[in-house]
Amino acid sequence: MNKRNEVLLQGNEACAMGALAAGMRFFAGYPITPSTEIAEYLSTELPKLNGTFIQMEDEISSMGAIIGASLAGVKSMTATSGPGFSLMQENIGFASMAEVPCVVVNVMRGGPSTGMPTRPSQGDVMQSRWGTHGDHPIIVLCPKSVLECYTLTIRAFNLAEKYRTPVIVLIDGIIGHMWENIEIPPPFEVIDRAKPTVPPEWYHPYEILSGGEITPLIPFGQGYRYHVTGMVHDRSGFPTLVHDEVEQCLKSITNKIKNNLHDIIDIEEYLLEDADICVVAYGSVARSAREAVNQAREEGMKAGMLRPITMWPFPRFHLENIAGRVKTFVVPEMNLGQVYGEVLKSCPNKAVRVTRIDGELVTPDQIFSKMQEVLS
Amino acid sequence: MMHTTEAIYKYLRPDKKFPHVWCPGCGIGIVMGALVRAIEKTDLTKDEIVLVSGIGCSGRMSTYLDFNTLHTTHGRALTFATGIKLANPKLRVITVMGDGDATAIGGNHLIHACRRNIDITSIIINNNIYGMTGGQYSPTTPMARKASTAQYGSIENPFDICKLVEACGASFIARGTTFHAKMLDAMMLRALNHKGFSVVEAMAQCPVQYGRRNKLGTPMEMMQWFKDNSVSYPAFNKIPPDEVGDQFPVGVLVNREDTEYTDRYREIVKKAGGDVP
Numbered sequence: 173m174n175k176r177n178e179v180l181l182q183g184n185e186a187c188a189m190g191a192l193a194a195g196m197r198f199f200a201g202y203p204i205t206p207s208t209e210i211a212e213y214l215s216t217e218l219p220k221l222n223g224t225f226i227q228m229e230d231e232i233s234s235m236g237a238i239i240g241a242s243l244a245g246v247k248s249m250t251a252t253s254g255p256g257f258s259l260m261q262e263n264i265g266f267a268s269m270a271e272v273p274c275v276v277v278n279v280m281r282g283g284p285s286t287g288m289p290t291r292p293s294q295g296d297v298m299q300s301r302w303g304t305h306g307d308h309p310i311i312v313l314c315p316k317s318v319l320e321c322y323t324l325t326i327r328a329f330n331l332a333e334k335y336r337t338p339v340i341v342l343i344d345g346i347i348g349h350m351w352e353n354i355e356i357p358p359p360f361e362v363i364d365r366a367k368p369t370v371p372p373e374w375y376h377p378y379e380i381l382s383g384g385e386i387t388p389l390i391p392f393g394q395g396y397r398y399h400v401t402g403m404v405h406d407r408s409g410f411p412t413l414v415h416d417e418v419e420q421c422l423k424s425i426t427n428k429i430k431n432n433l434h435d436i437i438d439i440e441e442y443l444l445e446d447a448d449i450c451v452v453a454y455g456s457v458a459r460s461a462r463e464a465v466n467q468a469r470e471e472g473m474k475a476g477m478l479r480p481i482t483m484w485p486f487p488r489f490h491l492e493n494i495a496g497r498v499k500t501f502v503v504p505e506m507n508l509g510q511v512y513g514e515v516l517k518s519c520p521n522k523a524v525r526v527t528r529i530d531g532e533l534v535t536p537d538q539i540f541s542k543m544q545e546v547l548s
Numbered sequence: 549m550m551h552t553t554e555a556i557y558k559y560l561r562p563d564k565k566f567p568h569v570w571c572p573g574c575g576i577g578i579v580m581g582a583l584v585r586a587i588e589k590t591d592l593t594k595d596e597i598v599l600v601s602g603i604g605c606s607g608r609m610s611t612y613l614d615f616n617t618l619h620t621t622h623g624r625a626l627t628f629a630t631g632i633k634l635a636n637p638k639l640r641v642i643t644v645m646g647d648g649d650a651t652a653i654g655g656n657h658l659i660h661a662c663r664r665n666i667d668i669t670s671i672i673i674n675n676n677i678y679g680m681t682g683g684q685y686s687p688t689t690p691m692a693r694k695a696s697t698a699q700y701g702s703i704e705n706p707f708d709i710c711k712l713v714e715a716c717g718a719s720f721i722a723r724g725t726t727f728h729a730k731m732l733d734a735m736m737l738r739a740l741n742h743k744g745f746s747v748v749e750a751m752a753q754c755p756v757q758y759g760r761r762n763k764l765g766t767p768m769e770m771m772q773w774f775k776d777n778s779v780s781y782p783a784f785n786k787i788p789p790d791e792v793g794d795q796f797p798v799g800v801l802v803n804r805e806d807t808e809y810t811d812r813y814r815e816i817v818k819k820a821g822g823d824v825p
């Protein structure tokens with residue numbers, strides 16, 4: 173191990189560094205606690221790399237600007253927290269519909285509304301999934317450590333470029349503001365968007381290719397003139413209301429994710445082989461959960477943990493698989509049960525929740541007591 | 549000058565999504581014609597131009613023109629355009645917005661784009677109404693005029709778009725009408741050649757949603773009204789306030805040099821030690 177690479181970093185900072193390592197060169201944002209350090213860091217670093225930083229007039233414009241930048245060929249990102257994330261939703265839907273790669277970081281704080289700006293929560297799990305209108309899939313990644321703020325942000329860009337879609341990095345305020353000593357991983361695979369191989373006259377930016385391949389998106393200004401719209405469109409990007417084309421357009425944005433679940437979904441399993449109780453936890457709470465599982469093991473309980481690293485698409489099949497082996501799931505969260513509801517959908521009657529909405533972390537003891545309670 | 553048929557084949561997308569959605573007699577097509585004729589006079593290639601539109605009848609223009617085109621969300625054209633321009637300053641970015649699009653839902657973005665003086669040409673098509681959604685009043689509907697949501701007449705003071713963007717720092721500002729098509733061509737050409745944030749307000753008739761409800765007559769009569777009531781800027785400023793009535797100024801209101809945003813950003817890159825290409 174190369175000790176020289178070890179640095180003390182904050183989660184937000186690691187996220188910003190990960191973005192730069194992934195090749196992000198355009199950031200637009202509007203200040204909001206607890207995400208602001210990301211913008212501050214990038215305002216210093218991006219110009220050094222010939223990249224662009226702009227502080228926009230609000231989150232709506234920030235989201236619009238990163239979509240524009242991405243269409244001009246530059247990997248782009250914005251970062252915000254709850255209220256700002258709400259403002260971005262219409263344009264996140266646009267990016268999904270128009271298939272424009274970009275990354276949105278949401279460092280969650282307590283809500284609803286202005287809520288608790290300086291206190292963490294995990295209250296935006298469902299907003300990240302269903303915040304926009306209409307039906308479309310979304311990819312959401314949930315780091316549990318400073319290191320993962322770095323690595324998952326890179327992964328977010330890779331997924332965005334590969335699947336031509338917005339990707340959300342959902343960080344809870346505890347992780348965003350946490351400081352840890354981390355070893356910056358050696359450069360790893362960075363995916364850049366593919367270039368079309370056909371001449372401009374043949375290029376249709378929304379072509380459905382055989383074998384599930386995704387049509388490359390060529391930046392504006394390179395001789396492939398095409399139309400991008402948030403309306404339901406045909407393969408060349410123009411609005412359509414022809415039944416077949418409408419269905420094809422909407423299904424294709426869903427299918428490109430649905431058909432690649434194995435590639436997109438990532439989970440962490442801990443001591444699950446022989447477990448008969450499984451804690452499902454994510455973000456900072458996963459750290460408490462791991463503690464609680466260790467404690468339970470010491471007491472002779474067969475406990476394990478499943479952590480969705482990819483929150484959406486939800487690792488439903490993994491859960492169903494484990495459900496065959498365990499008696500029950502315990503779902504601790506800093507909200508009133510958003511992922512708990514999702515676990516129930518996959519495994520009815522098999523889950524209990526541990527909730528906390530006072531702006532404090534769910535403790536290992538809370539989780540451990542719940543495990544004792546359900547096993548007794 | 550280029551032949552009309554030639555221009556159609558060069559700039560429109562005839563094989564794609566025609567016939568267009570605009571009502572017979574609508575002024576938006578005239579504005580589109582002026583834009584195309586102005587572009588023809590520049591040395592820009594179609595590949596260098598990105599046309600960004602908002603949502604509304606005017607927003608549909610991006611569908612029909614053969615550039616890199618982007619049909620965004622309602623009111624947000626300038627935000628997408630800002631991202632494009634900053635990411636690749638070599639592109640010539642033009643936005644097309646309706647009056648509601650630009651000054652109601654998008655009002656905040658408009659004032660900040662002016663303030664930054666970013667090199668984008670903004671065409672604001674002012675038909676004094678929300679056309680696409682069926683004739684509701686907009687921030688430019690004149691006092692006492694009727695709209696589907698102002699059945700007793702509007703009671704809101706309207707915006708003067710040119711004065712609004714002047715106060716916010718746009719460095720080129722002009723107003724024309726669909727009656728003065730040639731003048732509109734010339735204004736657009738000057739706007740396209742201007743470095744900085746340029747605004748052309750194009751007054752356009754909406755005979756269907758605005759004209760009919762306010763008994764303004766045929767499209768031709770609406771254009772005649774533009775002709776009868778427009779006064780050039782210097783002359784307009786000499787009219788005593790109590791004699792202004794329906795008259796409104798046309799022409800170039802502002803044309804000044806000011807450092808442009810992407811240029812200022814290049815200076816930041818230099819300061820930070822990045823190597824400016």
Ligand SMILES: Cc1ncc(C[n+]2csc(CCOP(=O)(O)OP(=O)(O)O)c2C)c(N)n1
Nearest residue numbers: 603604605606622646647648649678679680
């Ligand atoms: C967020 C949002 N709110 C409302 C609408 C509905 N809407 C579509 S077009 C429009 C107004 C169009 O008026 P204007 O911008 O003046 O353009 P015109 O149609 O007159 O050219 C509205 C309110 C929308 N599409 N999105």
Ligand code: SF4
Nearest residue numbers: 570571574605679754
């Ligand atoms: S509603 Fe008005 S603005 Fe819209 S197309 Fe018809 S005439 Fe033109």
